[in-house]
Amino acid sequence: MHITRLSDALGAEVTGVDVSDIDDAEFAEIHAAFLDYQLLVFRDQTLDPEPHIEFSERFGPIETRPDRPFTLPGYPEVSVLSNRIVDGEPVGVISAGDFWHTDLSFGEIPCRATFLHALEVAEEGGDTEWSNIYTAYDTLSDDMKERIADLRCIHVFDRRRNRRAQVDKQFADKADEVYGVPVQDAVHPMVRHHPETGRKSLYISPRFVVGIEGMDDDEAQPLLDELFAHQIRPEFRYRHRWRQGDLLMWDNPCLIHIGRGNIKPPGIRHMHRTMVLGDRPH
Numbered sequence: 001m002h003i004t005r006l007s008d009a010l011g012a013e014v015t016g017v018d019v020s021d022i023d024d025a026e027f028a029e030i031h032a033a034f035l036d037y038q039l040l041v042f043r044d045q046t047l048d049p050e051p052h053i054e055f056s057e058r059f060g061p062i063e064t065r066p067d068r069p070f071t072l073p074g075y076p077e078v079s080v081l082s083n084r085i086v087d088g089e090p091v092g093v094i095s096a097g098d099f100w101h102t103d104l105s106f107g108e109i110p111c112r113a114t115f116l117h118a119l120e121v122a123e124e125g126g127d128t129e130w131s132n133i134y135t136a137y138d139t140l141s142d143d144m145k146e147r148i149a150d151l152r153c154i155h156v157f158d159r160r161r162n163r164r165a166q167v168d169k170q171f172a173d174k175a176d177e178v179y180g181v182p183v184q185d186a187v188h189p190m191v192r193h194h195p196e197t198g199r200k201s202l203y204i205s206p207r208f209v210v211g212i213e214g215m216d217d218d219e220a221q222p223l224l225d226e227l228f229a230h231q232i233r234p235e236f237r238y239r240h241r242w243r244q245g246d247l248l249m250w251d252n253p254c255l256i257h258i259g260r261g262n263i264k265p266p267g268i269r270h271m272h273r274t275m276v277l278g279d280r281p282h
């Protein structure tokens with residue numbers, strides 16, 4: 001197995017391993033690299049749904065929901081992300097992440113790790129970009145660290161309640177529910193401790209955070225604007241140009257990410273995704 005850093009900000013490429021067939025020693029190496037680099041890119045993976053699920057489950061329980069649309073037949077654990085249209089109907093979620101976010105932070109127990117496997121990639125467009133929110137926290141001034149130390153943020157799924165987001169055309173009539181299930185707001189600490197490393201991150205995102213508990217918007221919104229801008233400073237980021245066969249896994253407590261979209265027709269980008277749950281943010 002070879003592990004090579006991808007950028008100064010975050011991420012490593014892993015070659016010489018087949019994730020559908022790893023032993024405990026390889027798992028230990030992958031796990032350690034995951035904590036060190038926050039995002040791992042496994043190249044050239046042929047991955048059926050079962051091994052995709054099995055590999056994911058080594059990191060936590062898989063998040064599934066009843067009646068979630070666009071899962072693989074027989075595999076409610078695996079979501080399809082795709083811009084393919086068949087007989088006028090989409091076969092997957094078309095834009096899964098068009099604003100900076102960390103996965104499922106609107107839930108009481110958010111997503112720990114996301115596993116996204118590229119079966120087909122478009123010639124142009126469809127990049128994904130991550131930003132390191134450990135570094136975002138570390139580089140705040142001491143005054144700011146003190147100011148935000150005990151703040152708690154309100155995470156909301158419904159885009160209509162977020163002036164920084166726009167309603168997703170594909171799910172416009174379902175803006176207040178996640179795949180058939182209405183969701184309650186979640187409140188999480190603005191400064192989160194990573195469940196394994198214990199390091200602090202600036203655990204907010206413009207897609208899901210709409211306010212600060214107990215703080216007037218006159219004060220909260222400018223503070224959020226300042227922190228959202230800081231979170232995505234170019235030097236904190238890594239942008240991935242997908243290749244067919246890439247399996248990416250990323251650590252949601254310490255990264256935010258965005259799907260850059262803009263797939264140039266007739267390009268098709270078709271992916272399978274699993275998510276595993278982590279701890280209650282503290």
Ligand code: OGA
Pocket residue numbers: 081096097103114116126127128129257258259260261273
């Ligand atoms: C996701 C996500 C972005 C992309 O799957 O959680 O945000 O580029 N995807 O597909």
Ligand code: MN
Pocket residue numbers: 096097101102103257
């Ligand atoms: Mn996402």
